[in-house]
Amino acid sequence: MKNTAILALGVGAAMFATAAYAGTVDDIKKRGELICGVTTGLAGFAAPNDKGEWAGFDVDICRAVAAGVLGDSSKVKFVPTTGKSRFPTLQSGEVDMLSRNTTWTFDRDVKLGFEFAGVNFYDGQGFMVRKDLGVKSALELDGATVCVATGSTTELNLGDYFRANNMKYVPVVFEKSDEIRAGYIAGRCDAYTTDRSGLAAQRSQMPNPDAHVVLPEVISKEPLGPLVRHGDNQWGDVVRWTLNVLVIAEEKGLTAANVESMKSSTGDPEVKRLLGLEGEYGARLGLPNDWALNIIKQVGNYGESYERNIGPNTPIGLARGVNGPWNKGGILYSPPFR
Amino acid sequence: MSTQDYGVTEPVFTPKPDLPPPASTVGVIGWVRNNLVPDWFNGAMTVVALLALYMVIPPIVNWALFDAHFVGDSRKACKPNVQIVRDKVATKGIMPDGTTLDVETTADRIVVPEGVIPNVRWERKMVEGVVRAKGREYAKVVVEKDVIIEGACWVFVGVRFDQFIYGFYPKEERWRPTVVIGIGLLLIIYMLTDGMPHRGRVAMFLLIPFPVIAFFMFSGGVLGMPHVDNAKWGGLVLTIIISSVAITGALPLGVALALGRRSQMPIIRWFCVLVIEFFRSVPMITILFMALVVLPLFLPPGTTFDQLLRVLIGVTIFIAAYTAEVVRGGLQALPKGQYEAADALGLGYWKMMRLIILPQALRIMIPAIVSLFIGIFKDTTLVQIVGLNDLLTMVQLAVTDAQWIGLSKEGYFFCGFVFFVFCFSMSRYSMYLERKLHTGH
Structure with missing residues (x-):
């Protein structure tokens, strides 16, 4: 008898669950804030600034979604999640979305029941060397000693890359990233390899960051992007198209500063649709028609966010590389807005 | 004229003053001889130790003081x-x-x-x-x-100081935690000072109404104070909240569990044994993860059972289980005669515990309990893994800000200093308490 009661309670909870999942956008509007899972601090991607506000490249995605849904990019509650706690936090509904350097893989997309809204940063393994060395490309590293983390996929990728290019190398393996950095600084190896965003962060922690350079080659795929739970496609669309708006805005030259004037002066039909001058595109997502305008006005386009947080003029100093627009040598390519 | 005056002075015995102790056993030389070079082995150890200190201390002092930067408001300084x-x-x-x-x-x-x-x-x-x-x-x-x-860049700690103390608590509301913790500290000092009147009442006030008042002060939403979500609580304030709740909650709960474990009533005894053994056999990280990850999966989504509350409950029960075993040790250390004497006086169970057993047992347990409490204070840093922003987390977050990246040494130095101040004062107080209560048997 008691068991039946518990079972009934469980079924009730499950039904309640589906009901709660159905309208994330409405939930957010009712709550008045977006709850966004971020990292527990990663330079350039998510960290609180001196004023105690979260800032960074991943944080901007959360802010853009809030600007689109609520019209105010500051109405976000940030929940710091660790590598271990991020997925349960999203699954249990404690956060509406995750934007925290998560690699899009088959397992996470399919088995864990998440939906990746796209890729906001194409990361991948790269190399860093001292400028003194005079090396401009990883293909010149024949015969080099390379510092690498032991037992990682990084180590395997390194071996594959050198073999594929018919080059020789001497691996110098370490356990932890701090040890690798110390070994590299002490001159135990010529090159240091790990994910490029990690390399950039390590570089900025070195005594003389300007003396080191991250080489342009990327030898593995780490597509990072925001994700939501399965089961609410409208909400997934909102996040996906928020990301796309940022990319399209850069392609069309819309910036936070000029988007208002572009609104009256533009003749481009796609920009007109984007800014809500033609059609009812916002309404189809359950959002106000000027949602994209708010995103661009409050957060800026993809390129602005990149330059502000991780671009060459920041301490992180990552060149655009593959993360540039498709018509300028990168692979950022948004489906058309029509 | 005196007849006794024979013109001869009788020799009066005046003892010679003691010879001073040999110069080699007193003063600086004596101290050095006795303590640093009593024999060749210890002398060699002294040389090694001094050499080690010489190698370690000057670089640290140079880094932290002489080569350090103190003034400024950005990394540029x-x-x-x-x-x-x-x-x-x-x-x-x-x-x-x-x-x-x-x-x-x-x-x-x-x-x-x-x-x-x-x-x-x-x-x-x-x-x-x-x-x-x-x-x-x-x-x-x-x-x-x-x-x-x-050299150290203390500008970083200066700029981030408010965040290290208050976390993300809104700037204009920060007087609230300051007031609560200030009053709490004053009351604790008052309660711990000998000879002050009404110490018992102050203790009762601290134990029951004060946490409620403190909660409303922190959280707001009453008396015109704006509501501050507890996700924004953080920094040293959060460290103090978690450790003080755990300490005040765990002590009574631990005593109750210990008494329950020694109870004659089987159900109570089994229950207490179960709780104590379960929570003692599981690492604290597991408890925190259970609270964070497993619990929400059983609850209907949308019902967000407050994260801080979950952690507080988990930590309190965890510490209570340890306290219970310490208390049980204290209870068992008392001679059986004390129990029998209390029985002979016709005291009931509660009177016996309150008047005879616990006062003596608690005194024996002071060192163990205080080291437990120091342990909790330091263990609060584990809440980081469930995404709460305690002092250590705030420091680590600050060094991931692109502006301050790489200054973790300064951050950890500061963090270590704060923890040292708290833990060292707790340990000194416990030593004082031991001396005071030491009745010589």
Whole structure:
């Protein structure tokens, strides 16, 4: 008898669950804030600034979604999640979305029941060397000693890359990233390899960051992007198209500063649709028609966010590389807005 | 004229003053002899220890004080204001096969711009490096160059100080935690000072109404104070909240569990044994993860059972289980005669515990309980893994800000200092308490 009661309670909870999942956008509007899972601090991607506000490249995605849904990019509650706690936090509904350097893989997309809204940063393994060395490309590293983390996929990728290019190398393996950095600084190896965003962060922690350079080659795929739970496609669309708006805005030259004037002066039909001058595109997502305008006005386009947080003029100093627009040598390519 | 005066002075016995102890056993020399070089082995140990201190302490003091930067409001204040000129120098490189080769490399030279007082020191030393020679091979080189001596950047701690203390608590509301913790601290000091009137009442106030008042002060939403979501609580304030809730909750709960475990009533006893053994056999991280990850999966989504509350409950029960075992140890250390004497006086169970057993048992347990509490204070840093922003987390978050990246040494130094102050004062108080309560048997 008691068991039946518990079972009934469980079924009730499950039904309640589906009901709660159905309208994330409405939930957010009712709550008045977006709850966004971020990292527990990663330079350039998510960290609180001196004023105690979260800032960074991943944080901007959360802010853009809030600007689109609520019209105010500051109405976000940030929940710091660790590598271990991020997925349960999203699954249990404690956060509406995750934007925290998560690699899009088959397992996470399919088995864990998440939906990746796209890729906001194409990361991948790269190399860093001292400028003194005079090396401009990883293909010149024949015969080099390379510092690498032991037992990682990084180590395997390194071996594959050198073999594929018919080059020789001497691996110098370490356990932890701090040890690798110390070994590299002490001159135990010529090159240091790990994910490029990690390399950039390590570089900025070195005594003389300007003396080191991250080489342009990327030898593995780490597509990072925001994700939501399965089961609410409208909400997934909102996040996906928020990301796309940022990319399209850069392609069309819309910036936070000029988007208002572009609104009256533009003749481009796609920009007109984007800014809500033609059609009812916002309404189809359950959002106000000027949602994209708010995103661009409050957060800026993809390129602005990149330059502000991780671009060459920041301490992180990552060149655009593959993360540039498709018509300028990168692979950022948004489906058309029509 | 006196008849006794024979013109002879009778020798009066005056004892000679004691000879001073040999110079080699008193004063500085004596102390040094007794404590530092009583024999050749200890003398050698002293030399080794002094050498070790000499190697460790001056660099730390130089880094933390003499080469440190204190004034400013951004990272720029800590940047060296001297120019680093990169000279090209010709030198010998050592190839992997051992042969030498003429190579060209660069060496830093520091130039002080005119009218600038350098804010850093530097030294010239030999530095080993690698250069690419003959197009494809790598040669080792040793060049002499200027190396800047690194100093601490306390500007970072200064700028982030408020965040380290208050977390994300809104700026204009920060007086609230300050007031609560200030009053709490004053009341605790009052309660712990001997001879003050009404100490018992103050203790009762601290135990029951004070946490409620404190909660409303922190959380707001009453008396015109705006509501502050507890996700925004953080920094040292959160560390203090978690540890004080755990300490005040765990002590009574632990005593109750310990008494329950020694109870004659089987159900109570089994229950207490179960709770104690379960929570003692599981690591605290597991408890935190259970609270964070497993619990929400059983609850209907949308019902967000407050995260901080979950952690507080988990930590309190965890510590209570340990306290219970310490208390049980204290109870068992009392001679059986004490129990029998209390029974003979006709005291009931609660009176016996309150008047005879617990006062004696608690005194025995002071060192163990205080080290438990110091342990909790430090263990609060584990809440980081469930995404709460305690002091340590705030420091780690701050060093991931692109502006301050790489200053973790300063952050950890500060964090360690704060923890030291708290834990050291707790331990000194417990030593004082032991001396005071030591009744000589």
